[in-house]
Amino acid sequence: MYISGIICIFKIGTKCKINMSLDVKTPRNVYLSAFYKRSFAYYTVHVRLPVIITQLIDTLVRNKEEIKNLKGEESSEDLKKIIGEISKLKYEIQTNKPLSKLKSNDVDIHFYNEYIDKQASEDGHTTYFNTIWLLTECYMYRRIKNIFSEFNTMKDFDYFSYSKRDSYNKALPMITQMGRYLLKIENDSNNVEDTFKALLKLNLWGNKCDLSLSLGKVDGPSNVFDTHLLDEYLLSDDSDNIWLTINKTTNNDIVDFVFDNAGYELFTDFCIADYIVKQNLAKKVRFYVKTTPWFISDVMEHDVFWTLDELIRNPDESLKTLGSRWKEYISTGKWEIVKSNFWTLPFEFKFMRDVDPSLYKKLSKAKIIFFKGDLNYRKLFGEINWDPVTTVDEGLQGFHPSRLCTLRTVKADIVVGLKPGVAEELEKKDPKWMESGDFGLIQFSNKIVEL
Numbered sequence: 008m009y010i011s012g013i014i015c016i017f018k019i020g021t022k023c024k025i026n027m028s029l030d031v032k033t034p035r036n037v038y039l040s041a042f043y044k045r046s047f048a049y050y051t052v053h054v055r056l057p058v059i060i061t062q063l064i065d066t067l068v069r070n071k072e073e074i075k076n077l078k079g080e081e082s083s084e085d086l087k088k089i090i091g092e093i094s095k096l097k098y099e100i101q102t103n104k105p106l107s108k109l110k111s112n113d114v115d116i117h118f119y120n121e122y123i124d125k126q127a128s129e130d131g132h133t134t135y136f137n138t139i140w141l142l143t144e145c146y147m148y149r150r151i152k153n154i155f156s157e158f159n160t161m162k163d164f165d166y167f168s169y170s171k172r173d174s175y176n177k178a179l180p181m182i183t184q185m186g187r188y189l190l191k192i193e194n195d196s197n198n199v200e201d202t203f204k205a206l207l208k209l210n211l212w213g214n215k216c217d218l219s220l221s222l223g224k225v226d227g228p229s230n231v232f233d234t235h236l237l238d239e240y241l242l243s244d245d246s247d248n249i250w251l252t253i254n255k256t257t258n259n260d261i262v263d264f265v266f267d268n269a270g271y272e273l274f275t276d277f278c279i280a281d282y283i284v285k286q287n288l289a290k291k292v293r294f295y296v297k298t299t300p301w302f303i304s305d306v307m308e309h310d311v312f313w314t315l316d317e318l319i320r321n322p323d324e325s326l327k328t329l330g331s332r333w334k335e336y337i338s339t340g341k342w343e344i345v346k347s348n349f350w351t352l353p354f355e356f357k358f359m360r361d362v363d364p365s366l367y368k369k370l371s372k373a374k375i376i377f378f379k380g381d382l383n384y385r386k387l388f389g390e391i392n393w394d395p396v397t398t399v400d401e402g403l404q405g406f407h408p409s410r411l412c413t414l415r416t417v418k419a420d421i422v423v424g425l426k427p428g429v430a431e432e433l434e435k436k437d438p439k440w441m442e443s444g445d446f447g448l449i450q451f452s453n454k455i456v457e458l
């Protein structure tokens with residue numbers, strides 16, 4: 008691994024390419040990659056990504072009549088071609104073919120294509136198993152989007168919306184419980200700090216429910232409401248500093264959330280954002296959403312509106328109240344949805360300053376930024392197999408637009424900011440502890456570096 012310009016490059020010799028992957032664990036301080044056979048990255052590229060593609064095809068086939076009604080007669084033929092193209096992509100992954108250049112006029116495409124070129128090894132290729140995991144995985148989702156975009160009838164279709172809606176519906180009992188709880192506590196101004204911290208934990212554990220880790224399997228969340236039962240799984244808890252930051256009145260009276268998953272997690276995001284504005288901890292909350300269907304369950308703008316409409320349609324009075332209130336927050340600008348395609352580039356956040364300085368500047372206007380979930384964590388810390396005691400600030404490698412917080416359940420083998428011995432202890436008990444989503448982190452960085 009070395010740095011060239013702004014881009015980090017994963018380099019391995021051509022000899023290794025023939026073997027596809029080496030039967031070793033990821034060495035310390037290098038990029039995660041499917042090149043290392045005893046890694047979650049390898050398992051993901053080898054097993055999980057092909058399964059995710061198969062399930063997407065199943066969903067499309069199962070819903071083909073509905074899609075035809077929605078997108079018109081012509082879309083049926085297009086859908087068949089799309090399925091053919093997606094199947095080809097699966098084959099390419101399984102046989103470790105080079106990542107082909109993306110063909111499209113979309114503004115983000117050249118970033119992908121240049122990055123793929125920069126990663127090429129001596130034989131001129133960048134292949135699925137022999138490059139940075141983040142690139143392989145992001146590329147797969149971006150390529151799927153590109154396949155749909157080539158067909159006029161389907162270019163705006165969110166092919167993951169079926170799964171996202173299912174996950175919301177399955178989570179309804181928890182959502183209802185959470186909604187009632189929020190309405191009960193919101194007027195108690197005596198315990199704002201404790202309540203905020205409780206909401207923070209509820210929010211963290213909401214990240215257990217993503218559809219990428221569960222391979223698209225939609226289960227209702229369990230146990231996440233009894234957060235005290237989960238305390239022993241909380242490996243870092245920087246809630247005190249987060250509270251001190253958010254409770255301070257500053258010129259920057261904005262709080263930012265970089266969203267992760269739709270469904271239960273999104274509902275918990277709305278709950279804490281509601282509490283923040285209700286308790287005057289900020290005048291405005293901004294939500295950053297994806298512009299491309301991403302890692303199955305990630306929130307796009309339409310998911311926000313669909314969720315709010317569903318809440319309003321729900322017979323439960325608490326959910327109706329919250330749904331209407333939140334829609335009003337959006338129409339009055341108390342809450343703002345911000346779209347940016349930076350989040351669906353294959354880049355770690357340390358590149359944001361150079362790749363999208365306006366986004367860096369925008370984030371710097373917030374008094375605190377909440378980064379939700381595992382993928383954001385991978386991008387925050389550069390997807391490197393850090394020594395787990397590396398400090399959060401070191402791991403951020405210069406990405407300090409404002410004070411920030413990560414709320415992440417551990418679903419990939421990267422972690423920083425742990426106390427000495429913690430990772431080793433967990434490793435002894437369960438070598439796969441970083442892949443389960445059972446452990447959580449609430450971490451914080453106080454550092455700010457202006458553009």
Ligand SMILES: O=P(O)(O)OC[C@@]1(O)O[C@H](CO)[C@@H](O)[C@@H]1O
Binds near residue numbers: 220267382419
């Ligand atoms: O970002 P999220 O929704 O918390 O998790 C995304 C995820 O499920 O997908 C990736 C593997 O495919 C991992 O980073 C992680 O396990």
Ligand SMILES: [Mn+2]
Binds near residue numbers: 267268302305380
């Ligand atoms: Mn996600």
